[in-house]
Amino acid sequence: MSKADVAARAITDRLAPGSALVDVEKVAVDLGVAVVRQDTDQAVDAMLIRRDGRVAIGLNGARPVVTQRFTLAHMIGHYRMHARRDLLLDGLLRRRHARLSSIPTDREEAEANRFAGALLVPEKAAREAAVRADCSTGADLVDALAGEFQVSRLVMGYRLVLLGVIIDA
Incomplete structure (x- = not known):
């Protein structure tokens, strides 16, 4: 079992034991993360900001609900496993920069994806x-x-x- 699986299981065992549908918003609130949605046609799906001991995740509310759920879970994964990142932008620009549209090219992205899958x-x-x-x-x-x-x-x-x-x- 990977680090991402263990981290996600710790959350689901506590907040959604035996449940098929995990309330990812509830997970964020329980972790003390503010979630803000803004509809935009920009190429950003989400951002994570840490400042003065507070954490916020901004989501592109124009994306489909399943995309928003995965993106929020993905960003929670970054929050839980990659503490040194104070600002993280996620979306089309980052994927284009990596030259692959949906395949993570670095360890942190792969871990956040695996965490999101295990959480949801x-x-x-x-x-x-x-x-x-x-x-x-x-x-x-x-x-x-x-x-x-x-x-x-x-x-x-x-x-x-x-x-x-x-x-x-």
Whole structure:
């Protein structure tokens, strides 16, 4: 189990034991993080700011709800695991700078992504939901569980592969 998995599990075990749908806003509030949304057409999905002992995460409210949930979980991951960062911008500009549109190119981004997946799709809840689901293919399972957990198909597919529930998303 990775550092990101352990950090996310500690939160879900405390705040959402046995729940499939994690209230990521509640997680932020519990951690003392203010969440601010601003609709914008800019290429920024989120920002994390630490100042004078306070922390705020700003989200682009114009993004789809599943994107906002993942982005907030991702930024909480940065907050919990990468304490030396006082300002972090996340979005299209950062991904373009890395020359890859959706694949993290550094350890911190990969950890924050893994944390977000583990926070939004807790292992126990995912396994239980997969057993309950009446699906004949991995793709059907991804579709069914993405809706239940309110995450994108990409996030759910990645998480189910990582957990060994399916072989290929």
